[in-house]
Amino acid sequence: MADEREPVKVLSDDECWALLVEKDFGRLAVSIGDQPDLPVSTADQTPWTLVGPVLPGDHPAPLQTLAPGTYPDWNATDVYVAGSRVLQDGVGYQAKYWTQGDVPGAVPQSPTETSPWELITAS
Numbered sequence: 001m002a003d004e005r006e007p008v009k010v011l012s013d014d015e016c017w018a019l020l021v022e023k024d025f026g027r028l029a030v031s032i033g034d035q036p037d038l039p040v041s042t043a044d045q046t047p048w049t050l051v052g053p054v055l056p057g058d059h060p061a062p063l064q065t066l067a068p069g070t071y072p073d074w075n076a077t078d079v080y081v082a083g084s085r086v087l088q089d090g091v092g093y094q095a096k097y098w099t100q101g102d103v104p105g106a107v108p109q110s111p112t113e114t115s116p117w118e119l120i121t122a123s
């Protein structure tokens with residue numbers, strides 16, 4: 001059986017936007033240079049912007065939870081330094097640098113804002 005797929009075509013910006021306007025996409029993959037969209041834990045770990053829509057019934061991957069008491073619970077008034085580990089809603093985070101009042105797992109409010117927390121993942 002012959003390959004019926006169309007060859008890849010590099011589109012101009014105008015051609016891309018025209019196709020986006022006329023088509024209904026469930027997901028849209030993008031790339032910058034030679035970087036594919038690699039999975040990340042938080043928005044501050046990528047220069048990419050999520051664009052929708054997503055398919056009905058799609059849900060984010062669940063975060064790995066840890067047993068209560070594995071690390072102290074996060075407290076907004078406590079000061080944390082690089083390497084400090086906490087639990088926020090059962091999920092483990094490690095401070096990348098000094099922080100106080102920054103909620104672990106919170107989504108950055110701008111592309112230039114980064115989180116002082118990184119997700120602790122199984123090694």
